[in-house]
Amino acid sequence: MERLVRLGSWLSLALVLLPLLGLAAAAIDPPPDPFGGPPPRAADVLSGGLLGVTVALGLIVTALSVGVGGWLAWVEARADYPGRAPLGVLGLLPMAMPSYVLAATVATTLGPGGWVGKPLGLPVFSGFWGATLVLVVATAPYVQLVVGAALGRLSASEEEAARTLGASRGRVLRVVILPRVRPALVLSGLIALLYAISDFGAVAVLDVPVLTWRLYEAVRTQDLGRAAWMGIALLLIILPVFAATAFLRGDRAAGTVANPRPPRRVAPGPASLALTYGLHALVIGVGVLIPTLTLGGWVVEGLQRGEAFAPLWRPARDSLLAAGIGAALTVLFAGFVARSGGRLREQAVYLTSALPGVLLAFGLILSALAVTRAVGGGRAMYGAVLGSGALLFIGYVTRFLAEVYGPLKTAFEQLDPRQRETARALGASSWTWLVRVGGPAVAPGAAAAFSIGFLAILKELPITLMLGGATGLSTLAFRVWDRYSESLWHDAGAAGLALVGLALVVLTLTLRWRRHV
């Protein structure tokens, strides 16, 4: 099995390199600017403070998101308060909301003409801080889910031992708990950072000048060379973060005990309770209620006007298919890397997740074209590659590898190596170990990883459009975008609600499984 894992992890690296090579070629030898402008230079991306705004937005969103999501994960695992379970699940739903929908509905609702903004006299909702709010709400659930999975694997016995030995609560938190969840905090913070710097929807709607904005602009003016340079700039932002991550994650946590016994839940004090409900209200209010009420409002208005609704059966089926298979593949490849522990491969999983989907899709297209041309396969071969869906799923895997990797890696890190040795000493094969011991221990992390991948692909658009068009897949996210762009609100609303519904079903199923293991 070790050989399979190693092979798989190298394959993951190859998948990551595929789009990057296509982009590198476009950056080094750019296609001519159709408008006869100067050839793109690396320095272009430094103009206009784009880099500064991008980094600032990324860091602020990450810090706030780790704070909000970390706290919610903590109280979900350790506190007992009315509504804890349903609030915990509802609070994850912003992950299913395409960020342009989230940003647009929040901007309308909280803006001067909206049903919240108007009575409160709020100003126009846009710009840096607007985008910060939207992105924190969009990313905090990732932190909540990943850190929650890590907390769920801790056992009460260690903490009780520490308490018995006279350690204060604060000291137990610092010395026993924090080191165990530190990798989860750092890795989920990294997910938030990658999301914030590669997202286009929220910054476009809220008019924030960041790198992705200019990058889309370049793609839309047939200037792939310039777009590729901006992609490289995004990767350069991420590189120092890798080093910081390795440092922040600290020592690999020693394994947890074999059968973790959950600690007793405590009733939180009034201040904690207020903070908890306040943060739930923020995430669920902004990230779930506002968008779903707005989408619902569009549906109701459509019904009142007697509009005909397009059937949702086929897009729902295609979404389920794309997200199900895509998430499973992403978890598989992320699992190979997480298990193999190769340092280079481990860092590579983050590279492509820092790139906006449209650039990643172009990278894959350029690589596929280069291979086609090299072997002289022509139109037929290129068409067959696209039509097979292989590029589509490679696109999903490489785009979301990092998001799925976080919860898987922390799960593997918390595995107790001694169990493995014991099993081996008792003559169990590595497959037996995987099925009987390792698998169940990793299951909560894998469930969290799968739900993250599933929701991410559920709402994905640029890769689905560009690489999935030839496969005939027509997803709910496509329906929302297609109808939204043409201001056919009733259909956009219905498809959006279907998307949220599907996400809720999948989250409920995977989280139940996570709890029962």
Add this chain to the structure above:
Amino acid sequence: MLLFLLACAADPQPEGSAPEAPAGAAVLTVYSGRGESLVGALFERAEAETGVKVSIQYGDTPEMVTRMLSEGAESPADLILAQDSGHLGALAARDALAPLPSGLLAQVDSRFQDPDGRWVGTSGRMRVLVYNTELPVAELPSSLKELADPKWKGKLGWAPGNGSFQAHVSALRALWGEDETRSWLKAVEANGPTRYPKNSPQIEAAADGAIQIGWVNHYYWQRTKPETAANYRFSTAGDAGNVMMLAGVGVSAHSPNQEAALKVAEWLVSEGVQSYFATETFEYPTRPGVATHPDVPALKADTLAEIDQRALADLGPTRAMLQELGLL
């Protein structure tokens, strides 16, 4: 095994049971920058009416054009249906479109096609103002230039990131010249217009009174017909504000299915399809003699500004100008 799985998963399963295409006939691939909501139902009729089996890939027009240019001879696209003719111009400028036969060109109003004959318009959206009906029509500007008047301070909306906006500014550069266009943009910007990410929110904003005047394409209003807002086109004949934005079709120069592609292109400007655009999407037909929707005022002979369609495609300097003015 993995590839097999992928292939199975991605197996396209078209809806319904379309009649089998004649043996050996290729499936025509259409890159459509026009949304499924606009043309999906239309293309379902394509095979029955033309005998050509089509497969459509949807996307944003600019991205599809970038993709087609990168793909070159390997591109699966036989035909491209673009939301903005400006992008067809970009393809034509890079020799990615095949010249169309004169028989096809003759069916389309000469103002609504490429003077070099490499694409034809399939339907048009007129650039108009949308205004709050509390504003008396008499007070509305008779010409686009008047939006620079300081009396509109704090009352305007626009969407500089939008493709039609940029194509219209390209038209203004051709009609007015660079300097005048730049100073007009500067003066309007000094009126502090509210920026929108796209056209349509301006309809609602004008209806709510959040803005008094928005600068949009005509057909969004007809979709929802809010009572407190209305469309307005400039009363001055041939005003630079009265410009038609065209959606159009071109045939890929690399397509091995030229004949079938032309058949579908011709079908798109046929009377039946032109009436579809007029009645279903409230657009202006490009084929002479096809009536507009009752809610859409017909064009008079002298309504539109006289402009070479190629000018609308000259987006590079437009974007540079907008960036220089801080509008992008």
